[in-house]
Amino acid sequence: MKIDELYIDASIQDFPATQRICTNLKGSRDIPCHIIDAPDEMYRRITAAQSPVDQGKKVLFLTRNRGRFIRQCPGTEYYTCCNYMILHVGTFCTMDCAYCILQSYFHPPVLQFFVNHTDMTAALDEWFAQPRLTRIGTGEYTDSLIWEEVYPLSEMLISAFAGQHRAVLELKTKTVNIASLLDLRHQRKTIMAWSLNTLQVVAAEERRTAGIHARLAAAEKCQKAGYPLAFHFDPLIVYPGWEKEYQEVIALLFSRIDPDNIVWISLGSFRFMPDLKPVVEKRFGQSKIVYGEFVRGIDGKMRYFKPLRIRMYRRIVEMIRRLAPGVTLYFCMEDDEVWQKSLGFLPSEQGGLPAMLDKAAARHCELYI
Amino acid sequence: MRLFFDTVPIRDIDTRDTFYKITTAEAAEITGLSGTALSASIQQAGLLSPPVLWRRPKDASERLPENSPGDSPNSRYRVVCGFRRIAACRALGWERIHARICDSAAPDPDLLLIAISDNAFHRKLNLMEQAVAAAKLSEYFKDSRALCRCAGAAGLALNPGLLEKLLELNQADGAIQEKVALDRISLTIGLALGALEKPDALMLLEIFDALNPTLNHQKEILRMVKALARLNDVTLKAVLSAEEIRAVLEDTEHDRNWKIRELKTLLRRMRYPEMVWFEKQYAAHAARLKLPEALRLIPPRDFEGNRFSFQGDFSTREDFTVLVRALERLRDHPDFIRILEKDFEDLPVK
Numbered sequence: 112m113k114i115d116e117l118y119i120d121a122s123i124q125d126f127p128a129t130q131r132i133c134t135n136l137k138g139s140r141d142i143p144c145h146i147i148d149a150p151d152e153m154y155r156r157i158t159a160a161q162s163p164v165d166q167g168k169k170v171l172f173l174t175r176n177r178g179r180f181i182r183q184c185p186g187t188e189y190y191t192c193c194n195y196m197i198l199h200v201g202t203f204c205t206m207d208c209a210y211c212i213l214q215s216y217f218h219p220p221v222l223q224f225f226v227n228h229t230d231m232t233a234a235l236d237e238w239f240a241q242p243r244l245t246r247i248g249t250g251e252y253t254d255s256l257i258w259e260e261v262y263p264l265s266e267m268l269i270s271a272f273a274g275q276h277r278a279v280l281e282l283k284t285k286t287v288n289i290a291s292l293l294d295l296r297h298q299r300k301t302i303m304a305w306s307l308n309t310l311q312v313v314a315a316e317e318r319r320t321a322g323i324h325a326r327l328a329a330a331e332k333c334q335k336a337g338y339p340l341a342f343h344f345d346p347l348i349v350y351p352g353w354e355k356e357y358q359e360v361i362a363l364l365f366s367r368i369d370p371d372n373i374v375w376i377s378l379g380s381f382r383f384m385p386d387l388k389p390v391v392e393k394r395f396g397q398s399k400i401v402y403g404e405f406v407r408g409i410d411g412k413m414r415y416f417k418p419l420r421i422r423m424y425r426r427i428v429e430m431i432r433r434l435a436p437g438v439t440l441y442f443c444m445e446d447d448e449v450w451q452k453s454l455g456f457l458p459s460e461q462g463g464l465p466a467m468l469d470k471a472a473a474r475h476c477e478l479y480i
Numbered sequence: 481m482r483l484f485f486d487t488v489p490i491r492d493i494d495t496r497d498t499f500y501k502i503t504t505a506e507a508a509e510i511t512g513l514s515g516t517a518l519s520a521s522i523q524q525a526g527l528l529s530p531p532v533l534w535r536r537p538k539d540a541s542e543r544l545p546e547n548s549p550g551d552s553p554n555s556r557y558r559v560v561c562g563f564r565r566i567a568a569c570r571a572l573g574w575e576r577i578h579a580r581i582c583d584s585a586a587p588d589p590d591l592l593l594i595a596i597s598d599n600a601f602h603r604k605l606n607l608m609e610q611a612v613a614a615a616k617l618s619e620y621f622k623d624s625r626a627l628c629r630c631a632g633a634a635g636l637a638l639n640p641g642l643l644e645k646l647l648e649l650n651q652a653d654g655a656i657q658e659k660v661a662l663d664r665i666s667l668t669i670g671l672a673l674g675a676l677e678k679p680d681a682l683m684l685l686e687i688f689d690a691l692n693p694t695l696n697h698q699k700e701i702l703r704m705v706k707a708l709a710r711l712n713d714v715t716l717k718a719v720l721s722a723e724e725i726r727a728v729l730e731d732t733e734h735d736r737n738w739k740i741r742e743l744k745t746l747l748r749r750m751r752y753p754e755m756v757w758f759e760k761q762y763a764a765h766a767a768r769l770k771l772p773e774a775l776r777l778i779p780p781r782d783f784e785g786n787r788f789s790f791q792g793d794f795s796t797r798e799d800f801t802v803l804v805r806a807l808e809r810l811r812d813h814p815d816f817i818r819i820l821e822k823d824f825e826d827l828p829v830k
């Protein structure tokens with residue numbers, strides 16, 4: 112990880128997490144550090160940079176989460192949403208994927224890490240006290256494990272979730288930063304999850320992420336350590352040869368991972384807000400991903416032409432079901448037509464997508480109300 | 481700056497020094513006022529608006545551009561504005577001309593602004609003239625807002641965004657500049673072409689010039705050609721050199737509207753093979769429904785949603801009955817069922 116500049120919100124400069132991150136981050140390097148009362152000037156400098164996204168990936172802002180720590184994943188009405196909850200621990204990412212929606216999501220894009228962990232713990236305690244099953248993840252506005260080297264946030268979260276039985280934590284990552292997590296007491300209340308893609312997509316479209324073999328090796332270690340696992344084939348990308356290459360990575364997955372230990376596998380085809388396209392064109396000159404056969408979806412996002420999506424999903428579902436017939440498969444933000452034509456059933460037949468996933472979580476992670 | 485009127489020998493004016501010149505050849509083409517017409521007008525009405533000249537310092541050598549030929553060894557004046565008027569008077573055989581003279585101490589940016597306002601207050605500057613003016617001014621103004629303010633006062637309305645585009649246009653290939661100046665292509669397209677490799681840009685320029693598509697069509701064509709080039713790792717020129725496309729472009733039977741339509745259809749088929757195939761299947765099934773002309777089946781936009789609709793025109797009960805019967809017939813029609821299911825053949829794998 113290469114952080115060139117550190118900004119610290121003056122109001123949290125004495126927090127233990129701040130102190131620890133500063134010490135660990137600086138190590139042998141001398142990183143310029145600014146204590147600031149307001150972030151406006153920092154935001155202005157990032158926005159004014161030649162490439163705000165590149166600049167934003169080098170600047171870490173330690174601050175407090177002034178909003179809600181636990182919030183609903185932003186779904187849309189037309190496409191089926193899974194009612195996922197986000198634990199908002201930070202924003203943006205040190206890795207760099209061509210398709211990453213965060214490039215055009217934050218204005219400006221900036222790495223933030225929230226250090227008011229007492230507030231976060233209080234929010235979690237309150238959440239755990241409610242009599243309902245929930246799935247919560249930290250990997251929506253950032254990658255779940257990028258800060259492991261400098262701060263043991265996941266360790267803290269895994270312990271917190273281990274002490275209750277109503278919610279499951281999903282740590283979603285493209286890293287292999289799991290060494291410090293293997294010996295923790297997790298009580299199967301944390302799902303270790305990896306995004307997977309073909310070797311070609313990883314090599315061409317994902318900068319600074321761990322390779323697929325390394326991700327699966329890390330998943331295997333977590334499996335040995337008793338963690339339940341999940342995988343996300345998202346974004347699925349159509350390109351010449353995609354079928355064969357997804358087949359290869361699926362075979363690879365099940366050659367190392369026990370399907371019975373997989374809580375769910377999600378499938379999502381590449382989709383993006385139109386304003387991401389010029390960013391990808393500018394930052395990833397060789398990438399072809401934005402030149403697929405896209406149409407504007409009902410939520411305003413560009414998506415592959417539906418018959419093409421369905422064909423792709425059908426093939427991937429077939430490949431997975433052949434090797435893992437019992438695994439819970441679901442689509443991220445698709446409609447009934449896609450579900451019916453690709454998976455052969457509607458979420459409503461299983462009580463709705465949230466209930467279907469809650470059930471899978473309850474079974475694998477021993478959740479109960 | 482001191483300005484005064486004087487009558488000076490034409491041979492003392494250096495018209496080859498175009499330091500302050502912003503008028504393009506295309507401007508004359510657009511205004512339609514040829515040199516001969518201007519001469520005729522001057523001969524009849526006299527020189528109503530005298531040119532503005534800058535008097536070189538006595539020892540002018542260091543302010544003269546290197547190798548400046550001058551129209552005579554004694555060229556004492558550089559033209560600030562009025563190149564065509566001077567040329568017209570010269571063509572009439574005049575030896576002296578009435579002019580406004582700026583003294584040698586006048587600063588260059590002020591003289592440039594005079595040149596701009598002399599043109600801008602008489603007619604609308606074409607985009608290339610605006611680009612030349614902007615580029616010349618930008619040598620003297622580091623702050624783009626200050627530049628825009630001064631240009632505005634001289635009759636050239638600029639904003640920082642437009643300024644940036646004009647400066648880019650000023651760097652573009654001459655062929656692109658010429659078409660922008662003539663308004664054959666828009667500034668947006670000119671800049672987009674300017675960012676391409678020269679052979680690609682020139683080929684597209686030739687096509688746009690020949691077919692004169694609307695701005696939206698130009699954008700659409702450019703977008704598709706660029707995407708196809710990227711997808712296939714070839715140049716834009718190679719995309720446009722495909723046999724089918726060449727056949728359309730070189731066709732001599734049809735008019736430009738047909739060519740534009742065909743070109744777009746071909747490009748779309750190459751760019752969106754799945755979509756075009758699906759639409760074709762849909763159209764074939766829809767045709768077999770044999771709906772009366774007054775009844776139209778409207779599919780969901782891009783086939784993304786699932787809601788189909790009908791649009792029917794009727795003015796009498798009889799018309800209405802025809803529509804209702806046609807709708808009735810559809811219920812069990814196998815093609816209608818496949819349309820609702822969006823159940824068509826897949827695009828054959830090549």
Ligand code: SF4
Nearest residue numbers: 204206207208211254
């Ligand atoms: S790992 Fe995830 S969050 Fe990070 S850049 Fe890639 S897509 Fe974005």
